Amino acid sequence: DLTEVASRYQTKLELHLNGNVGLVMANALGLRAALLSMGVAFIEAQTPKSKHQIIHLATHKRADRILAGLYAENSIISSRQLNGAYKLYGLMRQPLTELSANSAAGIFVARNIIQAMAGELNTARYNRLQGIAAILQPSKQLSFI
Numbered sequence: 001d002l003t004e005v006a007s008r009y010q011t012k013l014e015l016h017l018n019g020n021v022g023l024v025m026a027n028a029l030g031l032r033a034a035l036l037s038m039g040v041a042f043i044e045a046q047t048p049k050s051k052h053q054i055i056h057l058a059t060h061k062r063a064d065r066i067l068a069g070l071y072a073e074n075s076i077i078s079s080r081q082l083n084g085a086y087k088l089y090g091l092m093r094q095p096l097t098e099l100s101a102n103s104a105a106g107i108f109v110a111r112n113i114i115q116a117m118a119g120e121l122n123t124a125r126y127n128r129l130q131g132i133a134a135i136l137q138p139s140k141q142l143s144f145i
Helices: 003-008 028-044 079-088 105-116
Strands: 011-016 053-062 065-072 120-126 129-136
Touching: 003 011, 003 028, 028 053, 028 065, 028 105, 028 129, 053 120, 053 129, 065 120, 105 120, 105 129
Parallel strands: 011 053
Antiparallel strands: 053 065, 065 129, 120 129
């Protein structure tokens, strides 16, 4: 679903699915909407001089949580900057200037959707890449005893 937007920004998408992460407690449509919203904001944040940028969409585990996120080589957002932008959201036109010259509203929309599913949206790392990931609870309902 992000391919058309990525091609407009001359960005390549790579999908990295780890089969060992398991299932998560989330609404499938809500999670899809959050990832699409976050993906569009992340793709639009790529600078013109970073043509042929590669954005990695990946799932992986961290401790007892599962992450689904977007990562890039030149992602420059820190956890402190993202948390500051969350505090400024609704008070400023561009609360996340570190990521995008646009409003980056997709990040805030994704955060609200993820929070409604008892998850969180924060910065994360994957294979030496920095990005933004939805941090979700693994499903315990389908585990065998």
